[in-house]
Amino acid sequence: MAYEVKGVVARSKGAPVTVETIIVPDPGPGEAVVDVQACGVCHTDLHYREGGINDEYPFLLGHEAAGVVAAVGEGVTNVAVGDFVILNWRAVCGECRACRKGQLQYCFNTHNATQKMTLADGTELSPALGIGAFVEKTLVHSGQCTKVDPAAPATAAGLLGCGVMAGVGAAMNTGAVQRGESVAVFGCGGVGDAAIAGAKLAGASTIIAVDIDDRKLEWARGMGATHTVNSRETDPVEAIKAHTGGFGVDVAIDAVGHPKVFEQAFYARDLAGRVVLVGVPTPDMQLTLPLIEVFGRGGAVKSSWYGDCLPSRDFPMLIDLYLQGRFDLDAFVSETIGIDDVETAFEKMHEGEVLRSVVVF
Template identity: 65%
Template sequence: MPHEARAVVAVKKGAPVEVLPILVPDPGPGDVLVTVQACGVCHTDLHYRDGAIGEEFPYLLGHEAAGVVEAVGPGVTDLSPGDYVVLAWRAPCGQCRSCRRGRPWYCFDSRNAGRPMTLTDGTPLTAALGIGAFAEKTLVAAGQAVKVDASARPEAAGLIGCGVMAGYGAAVHTGAVGSGDTVAVIGCGGVGNAAIAGASRAGARRVIAVDIDDGKLDAAERFGATDTVNSRGTNPVEAVRALTGGHGADVVIDAVGRPETYRQGFYMRDLAGTLVQVGVPGPEMTIELPLIDLFARGGALKSSWYGDCLPSRDFPVLIDLYLSGKLHLDRFVSETIGLQDIEPAFAKMQRGEVLRSVVAL
């Protein structure tokens, strides 16, 4: 029997979101029903609202969430009602060509719930990133619900489900930051500060935060940045080179995802250095670089998908780091809000006033 719940829905492109009643079905084979406790407000949700990701309206927004399993469907054996979980938007299928080659973090056929959630009139909802967690309850594939230590505060734990994992993994997995490396991170929002925390945790001897906002640079220092560069009035490439003996950084992480920041990151690297793009660009953006520079500078240009993470492996590790005081997730939580406060939270995010607004249910 369907469960009625309040949820945040983007009904049509560019329009303010609405809090509406929805129907969440009982879990079918391989699915779990989750009572959501907290969900972070991410730029991706705004992209969905504005039609920058797709046109499959209405969208059920929200995807950075923690909660408790309420019911499991047939065939689910590794989760039980009462389990505390963080939701992931990648649930490896185990069968695609990437999974079969031992690279499940690149799964090309990630699992989602088998039954749609709907408006009360039966209109199917498209769940953002296959989750849809700005809701009192949501239905996901069992592989999307990762069991973690229940003592972790849900407002902090849920952030691992997207932004924190993306940034942390961009440094640790994609960028392969190692002991003694120099690292520059462009953009010190939630993802960028998670990359700073990951680089610091991986043993980088110098972590340089680059942003145009002094407040964000102050926050970056609290996550482990050893140096800061305000690029509003300073050439960031020259500044990073000056801080690295004239060479450039071993690893540069672009957490903004714009042509100008990508170009800065490309030239901010040392010879044979690595550039990681984790900031999500708009579909209209393009980049042009001299081919001779691509050849002569060498190194690696990488895109980081979800921090190249394997949620079942990485989420519990990050939660353990949080509980031991080695990953300060609470510092990402700028405010807690209700479902009715999503539009103001979007505006604060666009103005750069918050790292994360978190809906507490």
């Protein structure tokens, strides 16, 4: 029997989102239905609404979610009814060329549910990142469910589903920050602050936060930044070198996704340092760097996909660290809201007033 629930839909480019009746089918083979308890409002959802991902409207928005498994389909063994899970958009296939090389964090063929959720009139919905979680129940592939300790509140746990994991992973996985190293993070929104928290977890001794907003720089200090630089007032490259004996940092992380910011990150690193791009650029952006500088500085220039995470490995670990008091996920939750408040949350996010608004069901 299908479920009839309420969810947040983007019907057309730029139009305000609406709360509508969603039909969620019973799970088929390999699928699961999850009672969503909380879902963060991520900038990616706004990208979907604005047509920045694709034009497969209408979209069922929401993807940073945690909840409880309500039903499973035939053949599902990794989760059971009643399990507390975080939803992810990297349900590894185990068969693609990345998986065959043992690099599951780069899986090129991640699983989604086969069936479609629909509007009441039968119109098929495109779920954001294959999840669609601004809804009371959602249908996903069972591999998109990662079981974690239910002692963690859904408001905190769900944030690992996207932005926080992307930032933490950019530092710990892609950037491979080591104890005693120096790190600079450009852009102190949710992903950038998560990168700062990840660098702190990894044992970085110097963590430099860069932004144009003093309010965000104050948030960054709360996440573990040892120094802050307002790049509207100060040349960030020179400021970073001044904090690192004139050398630059071991790891520079661009959490903005803009050519000018990436160029600053590139020049702010030490010789043989690593540059990590985790901010998402727009398709029209172009980057020009002197090739001799790319060669002469050595090191590595890397893109970070979802923090190069493996949900089955990283989500439980980070939840354990949270429950031990070593990783403050609650600090990312600026406010909790209802399902009718998503449009207002987009406005607050655009204005930089919040790290994360979290929809609670």
